Amino acid sequence: MAEAAMSGLRAINVSKSFSGLQALLKVSLTVPVGTIWGLIGPNGSGKTTLLNVISGVLPCDKGEIWLGDTNITGLRSDRIARLGIARTFQTIRLFTHLTVAENVEAGVMAVETGGIDDRVTALLDRFDLTQWRSTQAGALPYGIQRRLEIARALGTRPKILLLDEPAAGLNETESEELLAMIHDVRDDAEYGCGMLIIDHDLRLIMRLCDQIHVLNEGRTIAEGAPQDVRQHPAVIEAYLGHQEQSLL
Template sequence: MAAVTLLEARGLTRHFDGLKAVDGVDFDLTEGEIHALIGPNGAGKTTFVSLLSGRIPAQSGTIRFAGRDITRLPAHARVRAGIAYTFQITQIYGALTVFDNVALAVQSRHSHRLSDDAMEALARVGLEGRANQTAGTLSYGHQRLIEVAMGLALKPRLLILDEPTQGLAQGEIESFKDIVRSVVPEATVLLIEHNMDVVMDLAHRITVLNFGQVLATGTPDAIRANKAVQTAYLGG
């Protein structure tokens, strides 16, 4: 079966006071893949996914998602179109229960199966037994998983995960990798991650950003062998 392009960005640009955070990036996501976005600190990764999710407007360039031009769509409309973005810094409602956090995500897509869908999302990340706990009392790692459950509860076609393993213990990282694998091919995953073991283990393809531009795109083996990537990021 021929690969289907889910998201296509062309010439995407965003500058801040002369800083070229994202500088003319061309980027493609194939439906049903796990695609990792890596690069040094300050390479433009979070700005780039913020452009894709609509949290920051692009200054130039275009974004097409599922064949539709979404370049000017606001973030909430992109969520409805099927793009879910979990943040680099945990964004949960600490005073609410774990269940209520996920139920809010379910409610936002006007599901008639609120309780069932929320519990299904919690079960996928292994938190169904903590549904009635106050979210703010959970460990940082479990709070990250609540956020992933909130993303899954949106039933997205594209799930963007920004530094999801940050602060997780090794055992939690192994569980997280299983969760991500379970998402595809039902959804496509775009993963920003500094843990290279996670990247190389999970990703079908990897794009490397450096100084706001694409340095390389390819399979994990191709990226590992790329001399320019070794020099800029992998320490080779």
């Protein structure tokens, strides 16, 4: 476990404010390669901001981010992606006018210069996207778009994959498929990585994740195994008055 943690992601005392609003305050989190972490909390608690800071979309004010033994604090997002952190977005961001294959190619090309076609074909096959290969991404059913976004992110062969509400907008069947896919990815010989997943569907998060980190108003209020987090008084209190409460 110690060795796995070394090759994973560490955020140490990360703080970020937006013109006086403290979006994150001294948040620390470790995601070892090969584990699935859930990141939950009420709306506006800082979840997406933490992913933005880790992936270099936003600089943090204080704190450090490490990937294995590399300090990635303050690096540009494209450099961080090449070092091994991939992500998806709360609102799907695909190249909607490009085909499914071209979208996956964009991920692969970010890190590799040769053998690209073969890798694209293998990725499409691995994630059941071959039948959609020549379809424009914007014309795909929504659930397939979510799957494509993850496949494209995995094209960069990340050590850590950050998923911002991957199940948002999916129906129950699609959510179940996504859950199975994410478990498969964790255990995959080629694409296995550590994952940090935000979602408001707490039942899904509780089933999916090995460990859960809970934010409220930019601060960590609990961290641990799903069964412990769901019973944590601070978590129950944070969710009081929110619609997710009934799911705890």
